[in-house]
Amino acid sequence: MNTAGMTPSATTPKSTPGMTPVMTLYTVAASPSSEKVRWALDAAHLRYCEHRLTPFLHHASNLRIGGSLGVSLPTLQADGELIQDSTQILEWLERHRAPFALIPQDAETRAEVMRYEARFDHIGMHVVRLMYATLLKDPDLVRRLWSLDAGLVQARVLRLAFPLILGVFRRGLGMEPALIAHSRKVVERALDELARLADGGRVHLAGGALSVADITAASRLAPLVCPDEHLVFSDPEYRDAMQPLLEAWHGHPGADWVRTIYRLHRRPESRCRGGAAPPALAAHRRRHQQGAQRKMAETV
Structure with missing residues (x-):
């Protein structure tokens, strides 16, 4: 291929x-x-x-x-x-x-796992809307986030087309204040649900072991919680931009549950051996600076 x-x-x-x-x-x-x-x-x-x-x-x-x-x-x-x-x-x-x-064979446990998987999948759009309602205050950061895996040509095209893409993206995501407020309530209900489960002494949502229920809930909420083990959302620059939400949910047991699941179970085998993921945005900047320097050297 x-x-x-x-x-x-x-x-x-x-x-x-x-x-x-x-x-x-x-x-x-x-x-x-x-x-x-x-x-x-x-x-x-x-x-x-x-x-x-x-x-x-x-x-x-x-x-x-x-x-x-x-x-x-x-x-x-x-x-x-x-x-x-x-x-x-x-x-x-x-x-x-x-x-x-990650999906138990026992029919009853499987049904419970998949109910949680569907439940937390449902909040995905609301998390993304809330994420960008915060990030779009810094459009240049959004462009760099979207350019993480772009080559030099793609990065240049994205930079030129960015104003148009951003306008279409805003409209498609629905950034009206009423929708953002609704999404915040949806996310808060999800965090409160996780807090109740954690308060009952449960580490995992169903079946007593890591399942797709835990993975779905934690990965869906990761953009708003910024766990250390995430490839992108652990980045200091990203965390700084998300600080208003991080402060709002500081110490929330539901957010702590997400961090705990990441800490216990997120071990990307090809990226995070021995520690947390590298700062993605900083690595992106270094890569493109090096590429620009090489291109300049070739023209001298």
Whole structure:
């Protein structure tokens, strides 16, 4: 498959005879849905190669992935199939990579896990709206966040098109004050629900062990909680921008639960060996500064 224009997060592992073929996961770095699937694959110790794409400029790559501009992210390519939607990917893994311990086999426990998975998936749009209601006060930070995996050409295109993209994005997300206030209430109810469960002594939402319920709840809320182990949302610059929300929920047991689940279970096998994720925005700036310096040197 032609992967020109895609930025792999790690060297593609090689398949060997008798081993399950390596899966390919197409993601966006700052997407909670992508983090949900990425975390599930890491926690299940499944072999995969991640290709992180640039938001709003990924449609050309979509044609290479699935022959259609309509391919959504995250998308998993495995066993000759393309699976879209984070929940459908998890259910595909349950069927095709069994035993998949993150979804229990016991029918009653499975139903409880999937109820929580759906419950916290529901808050995804509200989290993103609240996230950008805060971040859009610094549009340049938003542009850098969207450029994390962009090459020099893509970064330049995104910079030129950014005002137009930002206007369309604002309208699509629905940034009216009433909608933002509603989203805040939805998120607060979710945090309060997690707080009640934590107050009852439960570390995990269902089944007594890490499941897709915990992964979904924690990854969906990560943009507003900024756990140390997150690839992007641990970044000091991002945290500074989110400080108004971090202060509002400082010490909230629901936010503490998210940090606890990340601390106990988030060990990205190809990125965070031995510690927290590197500051993504700082690494992005260094990469593009080095690229610009190389280009300048070549023209001298």
